[in-house]
Amino acid sequence: MNFDHISRRGVLKGTAALTIGSALPLRSALAKDTTVGFIYVGSRDDYGYNQAHAAGAAALKKMAGIKVVEEEKVPETEAVEKTMESMINLDGATLLFPTSFGYFNPHVLKMAVKYPKVRFEHCGGLWTEKDPKNVGSYFGYIDEAQHVSGVVAGHMTKSGKLGFVAAKPIPQVLRNINAFTMGAKLANPKVTLQVIFTGDWSMPVKEAEATNSLIDQGVDVVTCHVDGPKTVVENAARRGAMVCGYHVNQAVLAPKAYLTGAEWNWEVLYPRFVKMFTAGETIPNFYRGGLKEQLVKVSPYGAMVPEAARKQADEIKAGLTAGTYVIFKGPVTDNKGKTVIASGVSRGQTDPELEKMDYLVAGVIGATS
Amino acid sequence: MKADVGAPVAKTGIGELLRLPPFSRKFGGAAEYVVIPALALAASLILFGIFVALFGKNPIDLYFYMYQGAFGTWFSWQNTLTRAAPLILTALCTALPAQLGMVIIGGEGALLIGALCSTSAALAMPGTPPLAVDLAMAAAGMAGGGLWIMLAGALRQYRGVNETISSLLLVYIALAILNYLVEGPMRDPASLNKPSTREIGAANMIGNIPGTEVHWGFVFGIVAALISYILIYHTVFGFAARIAGGNIRAAKVVGLSVSKLILIVCFLAGAAAGLAGMMEVAAVQGRANANLAAGYGFAGILVAFLARQNPLAVIPVAILLGGIGASGGLLQRRLGLPDASVLVLQGVIFVMVLASDTLYGRLSFFKGKGA
Numbered sequence: 005m006n007f008d009h010i011s012r013r014g015v016l017k018g019t020a021a022l023t024i025g026s027a028l029p030l031r032s033a034l035a036k037d038t039t040v041g042f043i044y045v046g047s048r049d050d051y052g053y054n055q056a057h058a059a060g061a062a063a064l065k066k067m068a069g070i071k072v073v074e075e076e077k078v079p080e081t082e083a084v085e086k087t088m089e090s091m092i093n094l095d096g097a098t099l100l101f102p103t104s105f106g107y108f109n110p111h112v113l114k115m116a117v118k119y120p121k122v123r124f125e126h127c128g129g130l131w132t133e134k135d136p137k138n139v140g141s142y143f144g145y146i147d148e149a150q151h152v153s154g155v156v157a158g159h160m161t162k163s164g165k166l167g168f169v170a171a172k173p174i175p176q177v178l179r180n181i182n183a184f185t186m187g188a189k190l191a192n193p194k195v196t197l198q199v200i201f202t203g204d205w206s207m208p209v210k211e212a213e214a215t216n217s218l219i220d221q222g223v224d225v226v227t228c229h230v231d232g233p234k235t236v237v238e239n240a241a242r243r244g245a246m247v248c249g250y251h252v253n254q255a256v257l258a259p260k261a262y263l264t265g266a267e268w269n270w271e272v273l274y275p276r277f278v279k280m281f282t283a284g285e286t287i288p289n290f291y292r293g294g295l296k297e298q299l300v301k302v303s304p305y306g307a308m309v310p311e312a313a314r315k316q317a318d319e320i321k322a323g324l325t326a327g328t329y330v331i332f333k334g335p336v337t338d339n340k341g342k343t344v345i346a347s348g349v350s351r352g353q354t355d356p357e358l359e360k361m362d363y364l365v366a367g368v369i370g371a372t373s
Numbered sequence: 374m375k376a377d378v379g380a381p382v383a384k385t386g387i388g389e390l391l392r393l394p395p396f397s398r399k400f401g402g403a404a405e406y407v408v409i410p411a412l413a414l415a416a417s418l419i420l421f422g423i424f425v426a427l428f429g430k431n432p433i434d435l436y437f438y439m440y441q442g443a444f445g446t447w448f449s450w451q452n453t454l455t456r457a458a459p460l461i462l463t464a465l466c467t468a469l470p471a472q473l474g475m476v477i478i479g480g481e482g483a484l485l486i487g488a489l490c491s492t493s494a495a496l497a498m499p500g501t502p503p504l505a506v507d508l509a510m511a512a513a514g515m516a517g518g519g520l521w522i523m524l525a526g527a528l529r530q531y532r533g534v535n536e537t538i539s540s541l542l543l544v545y546i547a548l549a550i551l552n553y554l555v556e557g558p559m560r561d562p563a564s565l566n567k568p569s570t571r572e573i574g575a576a577n578m579i580g581n582i583p584g585t586e587v588h589w590g591f592v593f594g595i596v597a598a599l600i601s602y603i604l605i606y607h608t609v610f611g612f613a614a615r616i617a618g619g620n621i622r623a624a625k626v627v628g629l630s631v632s633k634l635i636l637i638v639c640f641l642a643g644a645a646a647g648l649a650g651m652m653e654v655a656a657v658q659g660r661a662n663a664n665l666a667a668g669y670g671f672a673g674i675l676v677a678f679l680a681r682q683n684p685l686a687v688i689p690v691a692i693l694l695g696g697i698g699a700s701g702g703l704l705q706r707r708l709g710l711p712d713a714s715v716l717v718l719q720g721v722i723f724v725m726v727l728a729s730d731t732l733y734g735r736l737s738f739f740k741g742k743g744a
Contacts, residue, residue, distance in 0.1 A: 076712045082657050083667075106664050373557065
């Protein structure tokens with residue numbers, strides 16, 4: 005380390021600069037630049053939810069005239085309101101991406117009323133007509149990618165037992181579990197999937213325990229829906245099981261065990277939004293999409309995935325991309341034998357019924373409560 | 374005063390060198406409690422500066438942004454005070470039992486239970502005037518939080534269970550209760566992907582202190598800290614509590630009811646944290662859900678220890694830690710430091726303040742002549 009530059013004179017100069025600096029407005033962005041703020045609930049390199057958003061932010065940094073400011077580990081309390089205000093007041097941000105679900109109500113809604121000229125784009129929220137017009141909510145139908153993942157898992161399992169480590173039995177998570185299971189059953193109708201709910205989004209110890217207990221029960225392909233899949237992926241690989249990833253590509257963590265995975269594709273969506281924003285167009289307040297709209301993607305297949313599995317997975321992926329394939333098509337029964345989607349009923353991705361999902365489909369071992 | 378000159382301690386002391394006026398001699402003992410923590414804080418900031426310099430960032434920038442983010446603008450001040458509000462209350466949850474020699478670290482649990490009780494109170498009385506609802510919420514929150522910590526006190530007094538461990542474990546029980554109720558019986562069916570209770574209603578929300586964006590929790594915190602200070606240092610009850618804290622057998626010999634003291638103090642401590650939980654619901658979240666478990670209870674332990682368990686010192690320390698939290702965002706955005714760097718600073722401050730304990734009574738500067 006070289007501390008030569010911290011001379012007495014340097015300190016004095018710094019202090020002087022500090023005094024002058026505080027007299028000047030803090031706004032450092034140039035007028036022509038658009039400053040975009042990103043707020044993450046966890047750490048930006050979690051190999052999961054937050055990293056996926058940070059990858060989207062990184063894509064914006066490459067765009068001319070765009071300045072990105074980021075803050076990680078911001079809790080879903082007043083702290084996030086202050087972070088948003090700080091980005092608006094001190095950094096001059098005009099477009100904000102508060103990426104955690106729990107930021108939406110009341111924090112984002114409150115700030116949107118207070119700063120009507122700032123645009124707020126929230127991931128996962130359900131914007132309705134009564135909400136402020138400068139708020140948008142977007143989300144991806146990642147269950148499509150989970151479905152494709154499930155097909156691969158169904159082909160690869162030797163024991164016929166799949167495992168799913170999930171955070172909470174909420175509609176979003178149940179939809180992933182069900183889509184994955186239904187995909188696996190297309191490849192192998194006899195497979196079962198054991199689900200374990202850890203109770204919260206980031207519970208590394210419980211996630212490790214759940215992974216181990218799944219493998220102890222004979223599960224040989226594990227996947228998950230938690231904020232940071234790193235624990236599950238590494239543990240499963242260490243125990244010799246195969247894994248399907250979630251949020252981002254975790255192949256680097258377990259190159260020999262990583263079959264494929266369901267990933268967000270924010271690095272495509274965010275530049276799309278920012279281009280609309282800088283061009284003065286209105287970003288739709290309610291924005292959803294799947295493989296077709298490139299909001300989600302499927303990780304490249306691992307080398308161990310055989311041709312037959314790739315072929316079936318690719319066919320379904322092509323159908324979803326073309327918009328001709330429907331995952332939740334009746335008859336669908338839950339794991340208690342009740343018909344949840346009647347024969348002949350086809351629930352497309354935009355069907356609001358799917359946003360209220362509260363069941364586990366046949367083949368899933370576990371309960372929602 | 375001449376008679377003191379010969380005292381050996383003063384001769385070599387800094388006090389003598391600086392020729393301190395009698396004023397300092399008189400207040401030297403109190404000044405010690407200000408100067409030593411301040412020195413510890415300054416030393417921590419220097420250490421943190423070196424730590425940041427190791428990462429190739431300019432420490433001058435660091436101090437500038439820390440100051441700017443915490444106290445540099447009116448917005449920053451409000452940010453700081455907003456963050457300090459719950460910390461004052463949760464710190465009291467540790468500082469009050471500390472007077473009895475107990476180490477309670479379960480303020481987070483009392484906060485969650487307080488939040489749940491106050492939400493239930495609000496939801497149970499629809500159509501009631503907001504003032505009545507808020508009073509009921511405060512009463513329910515304080516009662517819930519108070520009983521929760523009293524449980525830890527009772528376990529210690531009647532069953533010999535270590536209160537530090539039991540209060541910590543009670544946090545996890547409180548969290549489980551919160552999650553169970555929010556995801557089960559108390560769940561608003563409309564809260565699909567974020568299980569929450571129903572909202573207490575906009576009319577029942579406690580607003581901000583007029584002219585600011587700091588909610589009333591800050592004022593309640595200061596009032597609670599002042600009451601605690603008076604209770605501990607200027608009442609017979611507080612005197613008795615400190616006697617029991619100093620020597621439990623002596624307290625029993627002079628006929629103090631130690632059990633009663635423990636239960637009451639634990640109740641008051643939990644009530645403070647419960648009030649913090651009530652404020653989180655009534656002033657911030659508007660409903661109960663997992664967002665409430667934001668770690669204010671744990672940050673409060675740090676505040677209490679840094680304040681040396683003095684209810685009055687809790688106020689400036691909470692503001693200081695609130696400021697560090699408020700500046701953390703700017704450090705991330707302007708200097709590209711990871712969020713954990715703020716935790717490093719907090720850790721350094723904690724260690725320095727604890728280590729500085731050894732200096733009390735050793736700096737002749739404060740002793741005055743003839744001390």
